Amino acid sequence: MSLLSFRAFHHLTRALGRSVRFCALAGLVVLALAPSVHAEPVDDALAAFAADGFDDTQKGIDILVSSGHDSAEAILAALSAGKLMVRNDDKALFIEGKAGAFTDARTGASASVDAAKLKVVRLNNRLRRSVQAALGAVTLQAPSPARRIAAARAVQRSRDPAALPAVDAALARETDNGARAALQTARAAIIVAAKDAPEAERIAAVELIAAEANPDAAALLRSVQADAPQALRTAAEEGIAGIERSLAFWNAMQNVTYGISLGSVLLLAAIGLAITFGVMGVINMAHGEMVMIGAYTTYVVQDLIRDHAPQLFGSSLFFAIPLAFLVSGAVGVAIERGVIRFLYGRPLETLLATWGISLILQQAVRTIFGPSNREVGTPDWMSGAFQLGGLSLTYNRVAIVIFAMLVFAALLLVLKKTTLGLQVRAVTQNRRMASSMGIRTDFVDAMTFGLGSGVAGIAGVALSQIDNVSPNLGQGYIIDSFMVVVFGGVGNLWGTLVGALTLGVANKFLEPYAGAVLGKIILLVAIILFIQKRPRGLFALKGRAVEA
Amino acid sequence: MLSTFAKAAKGISTFAAAALVAGSVTAASAQETIKVGVLHSLSGTMAISETTLKDVMLMLIDEQNKKGGLLGKKLEAVVVDPASNWPLFAEKARELIAQENVAAVFGCWTSVSRKSVLPVFKELNSILFYPVQYEGEESEKNVFYTGAAPNQQAIPAVDYLEKEEGVERWVLAGTDYVYPRTTNKILEAYLKGKGVKDEDIMINYTPFGHSDWQTIVSDIKKFGSSGKKTAVVSTINGDANVPFYKELANQGVKATDIPVVAFSVGEEELAGIDTGPLVGHLAAWNYFQSIDTPANEAFIKEWQAYTKNSERVTNDPMEAHVIGFNMWVKAVEKAGTTDTDKVIDAIVGIKVPNLTGGTSEMLPNHHITKPVFIGEVNAEGQFDVVWNTDDLVPGDAWSDFLEGSKDLEADWVSKKCGNFNTKTGKCGGQAS
Numbered sequence: 001m002s003l004l005s006f007r008a009f010h011h012l013t014r015a016l017g018r019s020v021r022f023c024a025l026a027g028l029v030v031l032a033l034a035p036s037v038h039a040e041p042v043d044d045a046l047a048a049f050a051a052d053g054f055d056d057t058q059k060g061i062d063i064l065v066s067s068g069h070d071s072a073e074a075i076l077a078a079l080s081a082g083k084l085m086v087r088n089d090d091k092a093l094f095i096e097g098k099a100g101a102f103t104d105a106r107t108g109a110s111a112s113v114d115a116a117k118l119k120v121v122r123l124n125n126r127l128r129r130s131v132q133a134a135l136g137a138v139t140l141q142a143p144s145p146a147r148r149i150a151a152a153r154a155v156q157r158s159r160d161p162a163a164l165p166a167v168d169a170a171l172a173r174e175t176d177n178g179a180r181a182a183l184q185t186a187r188a189a190i191i192v193a194a195k196d197a198p199e200a201e202r203i204a205a206v207e208l209i210a211a212e213a214n215p216d217a218a219a220l221l222r223s224v225q226a227d228a229p230q231a232l233r234t235a236a237e238e239g240i241a242g243i244e245r246s247l248a249f250w251n252a253m254q255n256v257t258y259g260i261s262l263g264s265v266l267l268l269a270a271i272g273l274a275i276t277f278g279v280m281g282v283i284n285m286a287h288g289e290m291v292m293i294g295a296y297t298t299y300v301v302q303d304l305i306r307d308h309a310p311q312l313f314g315s316s317l318f319f320a321i322p323l324a325f326l327v328s329g330a331v332g333v334a335i336e337r338g339v340i341r342f343l344y345g346r347p348l349e350t351l352l353a354t355w356g357i358s359l360i361l362q363q364a365v366r367t368i369f370g371p372s373n374r375e376v377g378t379p380d381w382m383s384g385a386f387q388l389g390g391l392s393l394t395y396n397r398v399a400i401v402i403f404a405m406l407v408f409a410a411l412l413l414v415l416k417k418t419t420l421g422l423q424v425r426a427v428t429q430n431r432r433m434a435s436s437m438g439i440r441t442d443f444v445d446a447m448t449f450g451l452g453s454g455v456a457g458i459a460g461v462a463l464s465q466i467d468n469v470s471p472n473l474g475q476g477y478i479i480d481s482f483m484v485v486v487f488g489g490v491g492n493l494w495g496t497l498v499g500a501l502t503l504g505v506a507n508k509f510l511e512p513y514a515g516a517v518l519g520k521i522i523l524l525v526a527i528i529l530f531i532q533k534r535p536r537g538l539f540a541l542k543g544r545a546v547e548a
Numbered sequence: 549m550l551s552t553f554a555k556a557a558k559g560i561s562t563f564a565a566a567a568l569v570a571g572s573v574t575a576a577s578a579q580e581t582i583k584v585g586v587l588h589s590l591s592g593t594m595a596i597s598e599t600t601l602k603d604v605m606l607m608l609i610d611e612q613n614k615k616g617g618l619l620g621k622k623l624e625a626v627v628v629d630p631a632s633n634w635p636l637f638a639e640k641a642r643e644l645i646a647q648e649n650v651a652a653v654f655g656c657w658t659s660v661s662r663k664s665v666l667p668v669f670k671e672l673n674s675i676l677f678y679p680v681q682y683e684g685e686e687s688e689k690n691v692f693y694t695g696a697a698p699n700q701q702a703i704p705a706v707d708y709l710e711k712e713e714g715v716e717r718w719v720l721a722g723t724d725y726v727y728p729r730t731t732n733k734i735l736e737a738y739l740k741g742k743g744v745k746d747e748d749i750m751i752n753y754t755p756f757g758h759s760d761w762q763t764i765v766s767d768i769k770k771f772g773s774s775g776k777k778t779a780v781v782s783t784i785n786g787d788a789n790v791p792f793y794k795e796l797a798n799q800g801v802k803a804t805d806i807p808v809v810a811f812s813v814g815e816e817e818l819a820g821i822d823t824g825p826l827v828g829h830l831a832a833w834n835y836f837q838s839i840d841t842p843a844n845e846a847f848i849k850e851w852q853a854y855t856k857n858s859e860r861v862t863n864d865p866m867e868a869h870v871i872g873f874n875m876w877v878k879a880v881e882k883a884g885t886t887d888t889d890k891v892i893d894a895i896v897g898i899k900v901p902n903l904t905g906g907t908s909e910m911l912p913n914h915h916i917t918k919p920v921f922i923g924e925v926n927a928e929g930q931f932d933v934v935w936n937t938d939d940l941v942p943g944d945a946w947s948d949f950l951e952g953s954k955d956l957e958a959d960w961v962s963k964k965c966g967n968f969n970t971k972t973g974k975c976g977g978q979a980s
Binding site for chain 1: 590591592593595596599600712713724752753754755757758759760762763764766767769770772773774775776787790791794795797798799800803804805807816817819820821822825827828924926927932934
């Protein structure tokens with residue numbers, strides 16, 4: 001209690017110490033508070049929120065927490081979510097509910113107000129931290145254990161000594177094991193930092209925290225002041241050393257997962273090229289633009305779904321995948337029929353022509369959709385991260401790894417198990433023989449190029465989740481794609497897989513030491529040297545097909 | 549030859565000029581116009597940012613013509629596309645000045661494009677208005693810098709983080725080219741001058757268009773877990789920002805834990821991101837669309853009407869063009885001519901209202917006075933202003949925190965010099 005009032009006093013002096021403008025504001029608040037001296041503290045808090053200055057809001061939060069009023073939780077939650085509104089003319093406060101419904105913040109009764117006159121009570125990062133801590137303190141006794149755990153975590157992050165009594169009270173009543181552990185950690189976090197706590201208790205707290213082997217715990221232990229008692233400092237240092245030992249192992253694991261994730265992005269970008277360049281031998285500089293078209297297809301699909309069937313948004317990507325395949329594939333067939341078929345066997349001309357096509361496609365997209373980035377939303381199930389041991393994995397990266405492997409497997413099946421795949425292999429290995437056997441080589445060429453382009457379009461759907469959807473999207477991947485295909489071995493899908501993953505992991509192990517720029521340079525030099533030694537890449541094709 | 553003739557014609561009184569033109573141009577009915585060059589990339593990597601600026605210029609010129617033009621003549625925009633290709637910028641600048649005889653050019657975005665056109669503007673003596681925040685360390689007779697110098701953006705932002713957020717550890721992350729490198733050099737010197745230790749500063753550069761931020765974001769997280777409050781100062785430019793912010797959001801780096809303050813992320817860049825998880829991250833600019841003034845409201849309305857898109861956002865470099873264009877118009881009116889030297893002399897000291905309620909002035913060092921705003925990203929993809937300077941800050945061409953630069957001063961009025969050394973009392977050259 002004394003701590004709280006001290007904090008309020010501190011904020012008041014700080015506000016007064018600022019500028020004349022703030023003094024005037026503070027004066028206004030005092031005036032506004034004056035008539036309600038006999039009213040409940042919650043009214044004072046609401047008046048402070050209504051003033052909508054950052055220092056006033058801080059004061060309001062402090063008052064509200066210490067008031068212990070029933071509506072405190074609802075008001076704080078609304079403030080935190082940006083749903084606490086103040087009416088311009090009479091400074092009355094309202095909480096915005098679902099679908100434009102409003103309730104009076106003071107009474108909780110539903111109210112009908114003109115939304116145009118309302119303004120959100122603003123927060124900055126300092127206030128946001130303070131609201132979350134306050135919210136944690138008031139929700140510590142919430143009915144559901146999950147919410148109690150979340151509240152305990154919020155308190156743990158804030159390390160606010162004022163919350164200690166609330167934590168103790170909650171601990172005394174806690175029955176759920178998970179929530180109990182979270183509360184104890186939260187309590188330890190406060191005690192470690194509290195100078196006036198008994199030394200033995202602080203050391204016990206350090207040991208409790210050291211058991212949580214994560215960077216946050218290490219951060220907490222490092223914050224033990226240099227003037228702390230010797231025994232406490234030793235305990236903290238031991239704790240940090242222990243945490244770092246276990247983190248070193250997980251760091252290496254983390255690098256591998258990052259590498260696999262980067263590798264699967266490279267694989268997705270390159271796998272279409274492995275068909276058009278690797279199997280057909282067309283140097284297709286417009287490959288990146290096929291990826292871009294796939295990403296824009298995703299954007300259009302999401303846009304339509306948002307407008308017409310918002311409930312399907314979570315599955316928008318599943319609609320986008322086949323459509324992106326069809327759109328990019330169709331563009332690919334058009335390019336093959338329109339330009340490339342006249343240039344078979346003339347790699348230089350093909351290179352120049354497809355480069356020109358890539359510029360045309362970029363500018364066309366720029367004209368249609370505008371030059372700025374388009375927002376492609378991430379469905380809820382792909383946002384956020386989860387912990388696996390000491391690894392922190394983000395859902396979207398995991399989804400992309402799985403997706404890349406599925407695409408790879410599907411493509412392999414198409415080439416090995418279908419008639420089209422058989423014909424493709426026949427035509428690329430010996431065109432005239434295949435033609436003599438009655439295979440329509442023209443048709444097969446067009447379909448193969450369409451297949452490669454369509455797969456690139458599918459890659460675009462995945463890349464729209466992690467990169468910009470802009471006309472330049474494809475340019476960033478074209479060099480990497482060629483690198484992967486050449487490194488892995490032209491004409492071999494497995495080579496592309498191994499090449500992509502090798503490059504990804506190598507890149508991620510180099511990056512922490514050499515930096516992103518130098519890391520990339522080292523990798524390029526390594527590939528140049530490798531190609532000198534093995535001009536045909538990792539998995540070189542053998543046999544007559546090579547000479548053809 | 550042609551340009552000298554045109555210049556001479558413009559220098560003489562309007563009557564004589566009209567007579568000369570009538571004599572040289574056979575078609576007397578052709579109405580004379582004042583040409584204004586627009587040098588922004590409409591294709592290539594930078595098109596994403598620069599196309600908008602071209603549209604703003606067309607709108608401003610359109611408007612000025614509706615008001616009756618300038619010196620009784622209509623303005624005519626000459627738009628060229630340097631295609632994000634730095635040498636092409638120089639070629640296109642030459643084309644604008646020598647062939648099209650433009651009175652002034654509004655253009656460039658990246659520092660490297662500005663450096664590439666500088667010799668052309670010096671040689672042919674024309675005027676460039678450069679609207680983007682940049683690294684400073686430059687002041688040229690032919691260039692007017694309407695964007696922020698480091699003391700109008702980077703330094704106040706760092707001060708804000710230190711005072712308001714209590715930041716003690718700094719990550720300086722940038723794209724690997726001249727603007728981030730120079731800005732970070734200035735910031736590093738500034739922070740060390742304040743007693744920040746080496747181990748509390750982490751500097752990281754990434755290539756243009758970097759898209760895999762997993763390692764760097766997790767490094768930042770690790771760097772931030774030392775127990776001291778950590779912030780990221782981001783000079784990451786262009787396309788790389790979207791994947792960077794997406795990765796921050798995915799790895800759960802919240803603004804309340806490690807705030808990121810960006811110097812190159814504005815409303816346009818946020819348009820491509822879901823800002824829900826980014827609420828609270830910061831940006832430092834001299835203008836935000838959310839600033840509530842009558843002038844800004846009118847500008848936004850006009851812009852959305854002009855582009856026929858009620859969702860189009862406005863941003864800082866757009867405001868810089870508005871200020872620059874209005875200053876140029878006033879200077880031409882004051883000088884009574886579009887002659888380069890006369891306009892350069894007339895424009896210093898010109899004051900025009902900016903869109904945030906203040907009045908910006910062109911200074912003798914060819915930079916302008918600007919207010920500084922710190923904004924936090926909100927869920928609508930806009931910025932809420934959380935701090936601003938009480939007064940306008942004069943742009944400083946030469947940083948006070950770098951050796952060799954702190955003794956230099958730019959003054960094109962009394963000293964006729966862009967790098968006057970106050971120690972040696974001579975124009976030109978770095979400090980000894």
